[in-house]
Amino acid sequence: MTGPNIAHLARLIGDPARALMLAALMDGRALTAGELAEVAGITRQTASTHLAQLRDGGLLEGASQGKHRYFRLASAEVADILERLMALSGPVKHIRTGPRNADMRAMRVCYDHLAGPMAVRMAERMQAKGWLDSFMVPSVEGNAALSKFGIDLPALHALRRPFVRPCLDWSERRDHIAGALGAALLERMITLGWMRREPDSRIMRFAGVGEAEFERWLR
Amino acid sequence: MTGPNIAHLARLIGDPARALMLAALMDGRALTAGELAEVAGITRQTASTHLAQLRDGGLLEGASQGKHRYFRLASAEVADILERLMALSGPVKHIRTGPRNADMRAMRVCYDHLAGPMAVRMAERMQAKGWLDSFMVPSVEGNAALSKFGIDLPALHALRRPFVRPCLDWSERRDHIAGALGAALLERMITLGWMRREPDSRIMRFAGVGEAEFERWLR
DNA sequence: TCGACGGTTCGAGCGTGATCGAACCAACGC
DNA sequence: GCGTTGGTTCGATCACGCTCGAACCGTCGA
Secondary structure, three states, rough: OOOOOOOHHHHHOHHHHHHHHHHHHHOOEEEEEHHHHHOOOOOHHHHHHHHHHHHHOOOOEEEEEEEEEEEOOOOOOHHHHHHHHHHHHHOOOOHHHHHHHHHHOOHHHHOOOEOOHHHHHHHHHHHOOOOEEOOOOOOHHHHHHHHHOOOOHHHHHHHHOOOEEEEEEEOEEEEEEEEHHHHHHHHHHHHHOOEEEEEOEEEEEEEEOHHHHHHHHHO | OOOOHHHHHHHHHHHHHHHHHHHHOOOOOOOOHHHHHHHHHHHHHHHHHHHHHHHOOOOEEEEEEEEEEEEEOOOHHHHHHHHHHHHHOOOOOOOOHHHHHHHHHEEEEEEEOOOOOOHHHHHHHHHHOOOOOOOOEEEHHHHHHHHHOOOOHHHHHHHHOOOEEEEEOOOEEEEEEEEEHHEEEEHHHHHHHEEEOOOOOOOOEEEEHHHHHHHHHOO
């Protein structure tokens, strides 16, 4: 009668725990179910039911990746509504998230590896040079290049974690490099002084001639 | 922490009864508590608590007028959010409310008298000409003009309803003419063929030279 | 094959809040 | 003054759904 059941949608947002999860996803990143449980301050099992509801309600999209289950906002429209609700409920506290978010999308840490347009570009270039295959696994040529870059490949293989893994970049909808290799690449670039991490943030920034070196390395 | 309590606001919209009331107010009109109870399909006492919550939550504005209590959306931002929620929950059913709403705001029937910009303009002009005082009560001059216009003033005074009453026009935030006189004025203008009522709607439209005559009468 | 870890499903407990009957209050007409 | 009508407040009922413990399932590394 009233057409769409606007109430059902609003009810989903109306629960404090769910609202916290949605707010945590507002920047477009994808988070795991466990991380979302933590930000909401509830147990994993409770979070699981909430996430299922949000997904069935069309507010979230979920995707399994290995052992993890990633969730992100289903569309820009959802983020838009959440933003307007925030604006309406809070008396004009823009919280200066504008510039920070732009930087966040540009280049950021995803747990322990690089994410964002630059990370996607790095993966694509390394594939184009024949260093990595479509699953990010290095070729013989790639192994040589990585060793020369300063990556201790045998040490990475000895770790109990996956050596390398493609990771869907949510802001770019393309894979970037994760796993032990992804972490090692990031660590190496920081060690080389190419980039540094913004304090208390996931934002990564090029430092000095870092960007030029980075581009030259992948030319 | 998350800043504003977006959950609280969404929870208010999330109740079916409240959502029905909000949807009924989407066109910017103001409705009485009783009418809203009816559209929501609940008793008056339940509606009263809901309306109080919506008002405390900043979604509605309420104003007492005589025996009645009118409610309307607190701001355009609220209507905007509701509209987006509808769009998101319902699979693109725009329901062509666009043009109709514009016409609705322009000139409409408010129960039995005229509302909208034209109604406000009429009231202001009649006050400026000295026909009505600030309470819409006619002066001697006004009585003469109204009689000449075809209003049977003695008959109106004989009715058991209030002769005349200012009524806040929600789309204009100014008073227009209500009560027996307001109803008689509308009826007279329809009889004269100046305007007609859109079928199954509150929308009023000028017909033929009606608008010109209307303007000339109030010049 | 095993253990570890992330996530989901099941079950029960439990509090919040929607609801209505009844009483109460205010405004209006007579 | 009284009766009528529109709204609100109070109280009690009752169910929806949020929550977590426990068990279960799938993936991963050894």
